[in-house]
Amino acid sequence: MESHYPFALPPLPYPYDTLEPEIDAKALCFHHDKHFAAYVDNLNKLLKPYPAYHGWSLEQLCQNWVDLPDEIRLGVRNNAGGVFNHDLYFRMLRALPPSSPQPPLDGAIRRTFGSVDDLKTALKNAALSVFGSGWACLCTDRHGNLSIQKVANQDTVLPLIPLLCCDVWEHAYYLQYQNRRADYFDAWWRLIDWPQVSERYAGLLQSRPPIP
Ligand code: MN3
Numbered sequence: 001m002e003s004h005y006p007f008a009l010p011p012l013p014y015p016y017d018t019l020e021p022e023i024d025a026k027a028l029c030f031h032h033d034k035h036f037a038a039y040v041d042n043l044n045k046l047l048k049p050y051p052a053y054h055g056w057s058l059e060q061l062c063q064n065w066v067d068l069p070d071e072i073r074l075g076v077r078n079n080a081g082g083v084f085n086h087d088l089y090f091r092m093l094r095a096l097p098p099s100s101p102q103p104p105l106d107g108a109i110r111r112t113f114g115s116v117d118d119l120k121t122a123l124k125n126a127a128l129s130v131f132g133s134g135w136a137c138l139c140t141d142r143h144g145n146l147s148i149q150k151v152a153n154q155d156t157v158l159p160l161i162p163l164l165c166c167d168v169w170e171h172a173y174y175l176q177y178q179n180r181r182a183d184y185f186d187a188w189w190r191l192i193d194w195p196q197v198s199e200r201y202a203g204l205l206q207s208r209p210p211i212p
Contacts, residue, residue, distance in 0.1 A: 005047045005054040009040045010087055018095045022187035027175040032090060035171050039082030046075045058084055062156045081154035085135055089167050094193035102198035104205065112146040120189055126150050127185045130168045137165040144205050161204055163197050
């Protein structure tokens with residue numbers, strides 16, 4: 001992602017049919033090219049008349065929207081969050097075959113949840129219990145402590161760092177799975193790019209500030 005305004009839609013990092021049959025090309029195309037694109041466009045439109053905020057990073061906009069003028073505050077909260085969440089969502093998926101977490105993430109998952117299957121159960125419970133639209137995320141803090149968080153709408157888990165986020169807005173699955181959110185979750189789980197999630201975790205650990 002660009003670090004500040006004007007934001008651009010990141011291209012889908014794989015062809016539209018890569019994730020079939022778990023997520024079909026039509027559903028993926030709508031989700032990326034229409035929904036994700038709309039968050040990017042709306043965010044730019046909101047910020048355009050406010051050059052004072054053109055230097056703000058996406059993370060700053062997501063976390064400090066309360067400091068924005070009244071008339072764009074809610075819009076920026078929703079659309080900056082939508083950009084942030086979707087950017088990670090699409091980047092952390094890949095074509096089958098299924099992969100598995102790598103060190104040091106695998107050890108952190110065992111210590112925190114018991115096993116990868118236990119993590120799946122916990123994350124699935126979170127995804128299924130989001131009321132209405134939102135996200136279920138595997139997160140880490142700056143010290144590498146893992147947790148599962150749910151957020152509503154397009155809020156983000158910041159200042160926690162999301163490693164992986166499951167979009168449970170109906171637009172993410174209704175075209176293909178209708179009301180079957182659990183089936184969509186299972187399909188999404190098979191598409192997780194664990195090597196990339198693991199690399200993200202390892203990278204965050206390496207750049208963490210020293211514990212005072
Ligand atoms: Mn979505």
